[in-house]
Amino acid sequence: MRSSWARAxxxxxxxxxxxxxxxxxxxxxxxxxxxxxxxxxxxDSLYHHVMVMEDAQGLRYLSFNRTMGxxxxxKPGHPEHLTFAYTKSGFAALAFLDRPPxxxxxxxxxxxxxxxxxxxxxxxxxxxxxxxxxEVTRVAEKYLGFRPDPAMKVFTQDGRIFLKRNPQRYDxxxxxxxxxxxxxxxLTTREFLELVKSRLNPGGVVASNIWSADLNRFxxxxxxxxxxxxxxxxxxxxxxxxxxIFLALAExxxxxxGAAAARARALARERPWSFDLAELVEAEYDDYSQQQVEAPVxxxxxxxxxLMRHQKEKPPQP
Amino acid sequence: MNRRKLxxxxxxxxxxxxxxxxxxxxxxxxxxxxxxxxxSIFVWGSLISVFMLGLAAGYxxxxxxxERGASFAGLALLLLAPALLVSLYPFVAxxxxxxxxxxDLGERLGPLTASLVLxxxxxxxxxxxxxYLVQLMVKDLGRVGRGAGNLYAVSTLGSIFGTLxxxxxxxxxxxxxxxxLLMGLILGLLVILAGxxxxxxxxxxxxxxxxx
Numbered sequence: 001m002r003s004s005w006a007r008a009x010x011x012x013x014x015x016x017x018x019x020x021x022x023x024x025x026x027x028x029x030x031x032x033x034x035x036x037x038x039x040x041x042x043x044d045s046l047y048h049h050v051m052v053m054e055d056a057q058g059l060r061y062l063s064f065n066r067t068m069g070x071x072x073x074x075k076p077g078h079p080e081h082l083t084f085a086y087t088k089s090g091f092a093a094l095a096f097l098d099r100p101p102x103x104x105x106x107x108x109x110x111x112x113x114x115x116x117x118x119x120x121x122x123x124x125x126x127x128x129x130x131x132x133x134x135e136v137t138r139v140a141e142k143y144l145g146f147r148p149d150p151a152m153k154v155f156t157q158d159g160r161i162f163l164k165r166n167p168q169r170y171d172x173x174x175x176x177x178x179x180x181x182x183x184x185x186x187l188t189t190r191e192f193l194e195l196v197k198s199r200l201n202p203g204g205v206v207a208s209n210i211w212s213a214d215l216n217r218f219x220x221x222x223x224x225x226x227x228x229x230x231x232x233x234x235x236x237x238x239x240x241x242x243x244x245i246f247l248a249l250a251e252x253x254x255x256x257x258g259a260a261a262a263r264a265r266a267l268a269r270e271r272p273w274s275f276d277l278a279e280l281v282e283a284e285y286d287d288y289s290q291q292q293v294e295a296p297v298x299x300x301x302x303x304x305x306x307l308m309r310h311q312k313e314k315p316p317q318p
Numbered sequence: 319m320n321r322r323k324l325x326x327x328x329x330x331x332x333x334x335x336x337x338x339x340x341x342x343x344x345x346x347x348x349x350x351x352x353x354x355x356x357x358s359i360f361v362w363g364s365l366i367s368v369f370m371l372g373l374a375a376g377y378x379x380x381x382x383x384x385e386r387g388a389s390f391a392g393l394a395l396l397l398l399a400p401a402l403l404v405s406l407y408p409f410v411a412x413x414x415x416x417x418x419x420x421x422d423l424g425e426r427l428g429p430l431t432a433s434l435v436l437x438x439x440x441x442x443x444x445x446x447x448x449x450y451l452v453q454l455m456v457k458d459l460g461r462v463g464r465g466a467g468n469l470y471a472v473s474t475l476g477s478i479f480g481t482l483x484x485x486x487x488x489x490x491x492x493x494x495x496x497x498x499l500l501m502g503l504i505l506g507l508l509v510i511l512a513g514x515x516x517x518x519x520x521x522x523x524x525x526x527x528x529x530x
Contacts, residue, residue: 132358164354192353307490
């Protein structure tokens, strides 16, 4: 009995090592060495299998599933540390805004790295965060250094329901509620984006994180749907890792790359930024407002988003 | 093919198709609810339990009805009700959800109430079809187990077909509203099929089609 129990434990240990090895493959940066990850916490929530891991450098990783990539990487106590390229590119939204954001909204908390960074660079902003999973909020506070304050509150709700119930308007709305495995279709449609648009203050900006490792039909349909709702759309390729930041504005017009970069430099003079936003804007700026794409506009009636993600698109003709 | 065999085949076809429609409507129902109530576990839990409730009530009521004597004319009527109700979804489901959303019943009670209001009634009729078909098909008491087993199997296979068909293909090909209309249309065709069977049966004695 004892020996078979020991064998079982050995086997379980071996499987764990194998599993962790697989995770290491996933998080190893290209060209970098392997990162040793220690599991700090895991729990099943209503929506996910929430896992928190830590590497030797003290970086903490939030994951929703064993086989998925990480939702968020943070350095607790160091909100200035943004790991993912898309989180940096997301802040380009500030350079497309002609004023400091008095009120900002995040749909999707994740590890809380983006709201924490916004709090750092825009201390006067009132920040609302909608996160559907209370366990994610709890874990972000306990393990990931997320610190809500009286002007930074988390609402536990579906993003669309929150927006529908709240007439509050924002200068900045960040949409980051997809994970890499499943896209909630009701957060992709024209009707949803119309709702988001109606909650923008004049001149306000929507920044949306869209993941598309390869060119697929969902990605082009998202471009088409944003174009159908917003007169201005800019795509930032967020370091080229597969994430794209969509920046959308409700008014017609054009934000020139030079103007956005100048605004970014002005922001950097006001407060110390941990990365060069102006350089990022200049490198990644791409005006998509008038770009012709061949795809359907997604609607509440027609939004086969998870099926479309498996439909490959031909690369655009030069 | 003789007429009795034809009738038996029609009964199986109706069992298969109505089994498919029930599940397809359930999958499509999640697309109806999502813009108003999200697509959380609460929405799926509500949806599934309401369909089970409708089916349970339908099985019971269908049994009561069948005991009084089953006919293809009666079957046509039983199918007509969900055909009409399901065809109405594209026009009434969204406004109804909007109205229920305004009531703000909470993250559990909201989707549960919406599911109850939208999906209970047609599902009762569709549930009633199963025992009714058994009564229609099995006139020999000694073979009732076999007949019921066959029908449940065929109807459940239909449900698999409907589930995969709606989630893998219809949502991509047609979208939600047109898919719901298609489901209404399929039920409408079953009404016609049951009507044809009624005329065909008129020339036959009340025999067990399984016995041919």
